[in-house]
């Protein structure tokens with residue numbers, strides 16, 4: 270019905286140069302049911318109406334993006350069956366172990382609903398691999414949690430996410446390494462094998478469908494395992510730390526290649542950030558996202574100089590950070606976590622200038638990028654909502670980063 274609405278909108282636009290209004294589409298959908306598509310009565314009326322609401326929102330986002338009133342959004346796309354199948358419902362009943370959905374009936378749930386503690390306002394039915402899920406949106410009141418202050422050095426941590434190690438957390442004196450579950454690593458290898466198998470199967474064949482399902486199931490299992498440890502990690506951080514510093518997702522943009530493992534590590538970073546942004550509000554911690562130009566893996570956490578060797582694809586393979594200037598060597602991920610922590614300290618004005626960064630001298634290309642960065646308005650990718658700490662002078666910060674030989678991009 271989403272697709273029908275989109276097609277109808279495009280037809281009308283070609284004919285008249287205008288898009289039909291939301292209310293017109295709604296009326297036409299009812300007409301469609303009474304006329305040529307009576308089978309639409311078999312599904313809940315809410316699903317069709319909700320699909321049109323979603324379409325309207327998609328158009329809104331697109332036009333707002335065009336007028337640069339909001340983030341850029343693409344033109345609404347047609348949805349394909351089998352890709353992110355989902356439907357939102359507003360007419361349903363919740364029982365202790367069941368939900369009653371229109372036209373489908375009572376469905377037994379795996380979990381109990383008592384832990385929801387609130388009024389369920391919407392249900393989204395979704396399919397992952399060959400399983401069905403219903404998620405309930407619950408309205409409930411929440412008390413406002415005061416922002417936790419930084420009292421001791423370990424209250425602020427830098428977090429570097431990866432795949433070989435799930436996460437490296439540095440609290441100023443020691444690094445804690447969170448190993449991914451072994452099952453996850455094994456499954457990744459299996460996932461790659463299934464991908465190769467699928468590529469060999471003939472298009473449209475039964476065997477291909479079977480292989481597709483096997484892969485979808487494993488994908489689902491891997492994502493559950495990852496989700497599980499990301500939730501544990503984000504909860505423990507948000508509950509015990511005052512400030513959590515993460516790198517920006519797009520710092521890793523260069524890694525976005527066909528390698529499956531890396532795309533999953535990207536997804537994990539985005540997911541951890543999403544979880545932390547709401548959990549930090551729940552528990553009173555502050556989330557700092559490092560500027561996407563902050564070279565967390567290329568800076569030496571010992572002396573603050575920038576290494577050319579850690580750049581680009583070649584740099585991704587380096588497990589050790591060997592500093593050419595001060596001679597110290599660090600584990601690559603630990604080094605990045607320390608740098609992120611120092612970034613957070615500086616960003617929040619807790620430490621005016623981290624000692625490690627005081628004498629920063631570029632190595633390799635000397636002082637390049639200094640003029641470009643200094644001229645650019647510094648975009649602070651900060652999600653530290655609710656934080657009342659003083660922000661440092663951004664111009665000063667830009668200068669400092671420029672003196673570190675900080676070039677845009679990676």
Ligand SMILES: [Zn+2]
Pocket residue numbers: 569570571572573574592593594595596597
């Ligand atoms: Zn060094």
